[in-house]
Amino acid sequence: MDFKLDVVEETGKVQAILQGEIDAYTAPVLREQLDGISISEGTQVELNFSNVNYMDSTGLSVIVAFYKSVVANGGDIVLTCLSERLKRLFDITGLTDIMNIEVRKVISNNERI
Amino acid sequence: MREFDYMEMRVPAKTQYVGVARLAISGLANRVGFSYDDIEDVKIAASEAITNAIQHAYADKEDGEVVIGCALYKDKMEIMVADYGRSFKFEEVKEKVGPYHEEEDVQFIREGGLGLYLIESLMDEVKVLNDNGVTVFMTKFVSREQVNDHAETISF
Numbered sequence: 130m131d132f133k134l135d136v137v138e139e140t141g142k143v144q145a146i147l148q149g150e151i152d153a154y155t156a157p158v159l160r161e162q163l164d165g166i167s168i169s170e171g172t173q174v175e176l177n178f179s180n181v182n183y184m185d186s187t188g189l190s191v192i193v194a195f196y197k198s199v200v201a202n203g204g205d206i207v208l209t210c211l212s213e214r215l216k217r218l219f220d221i222t223g224l225t226d227i228m229n230i231e232v233r234k235v236i237s238n239n240e241r242i
Numbered sequence: 243m244r245e246f247d248y249m250e251m252r253v254p255a256k257t258q259y260v261g262v263a264r265l266a267i268s269g270l271a272n273r274v275g276f277s278y279d280d281i282e283d284v285k286i287a288a289s290e291a292i293t294n295a296i297q298h299a300y301a302d303k304e305d306g307e308v309v310i311g312c313a314l315y316k317d318k319m320e321i322m323v324a325d326y327g328r329s330f331k332f333e334e335v336k337e338k339v340g341p342y343h344e345e346e347d348v349q350f351i352r353e354g355g356l357g358l359y360l361i362e363s364l365m366d367e368v369k370v371l372n373d374n375g376v377t378v379f380m381t382k383f384v385s386r387e388q389v390n391d392h393a394e395t396i397s398f
Binding site: 150152153154183185186187189190214218221222223224226227 | 257258260261264279282285286289290292293296297341342343356357359360363364
């Protein structure tokens with residue numbers, strides 16, 4: 130039930146690492162923390178989902194709002210390291226076609242041998 | 243003997259309990275014998291229904307309660323989420339929600355209203371009863387292979 134957001138800010142670059150479960154309880158916390166990130170023209174933003182083990186529509190709403198705000202401020206944003214499960218949520222809701230999304234790179238069992 | 247086992251939870255209409263209810267439902271879905279992916283679907287659908295109940299039905303009340311009922315069958319799970327707060331017009335709400343479309347401009351995409359759409363996408367059957375509050379009934383069937391794999395999991 131815990132959630133944490135780590136933000137690494139460098140000149141022109143922001144990496145936000147989401148961790149834990151994003152639901153009705155934690156989504157407002159995420160929204161508030163994302164609102165605190167300053168975005169200017171050309172800022173490159175990465176939202177890293179590698180440690181997100183649960184997310185529902187409350188999380189999607191926050192991500193959509195942040196995505197819009199980055200684009201409105203002239204920044205670039207990419208969602209990275211989504212698990213197949215998370216990717217499916219974006220697929221079902223049609224967001225995959227609108228957003229810049231990179232799926233988690235997983236070495237399949239075949240490749241591992 | 244009854245053909246299903248029934249369990250019920252009554253939780254305060256506060257968002258901090260959504261995760262607790264989700265964890266319990268996840269355990270029950272596992273007991274029925276759902277696959278990992280199906281359990282994740284059930285978790286999201288149930289959370290959406292509970293979140294809806296909390297956020298919409300008790301917008302102006304602090305002491306509301308949400309009732310979550312789970313019926314476990316050999317080949318399916320039924321989840322009922324009921325609130326006794328304000329009711330909403332499901333069909334009306336449904337028209338305003340749904341997936342996004344590719345041609346939508348980022349600046350104009352909606353920031354909410356996906357909960358009901360997700361419930362309908364992730365569950366096999368969804369029914370909404372609007373009577374003195376809102377009750378959402380949803381059913382998920384265990385896919386054939388899973389039934390065979392876990393046939394011994396529940397004995398009635």
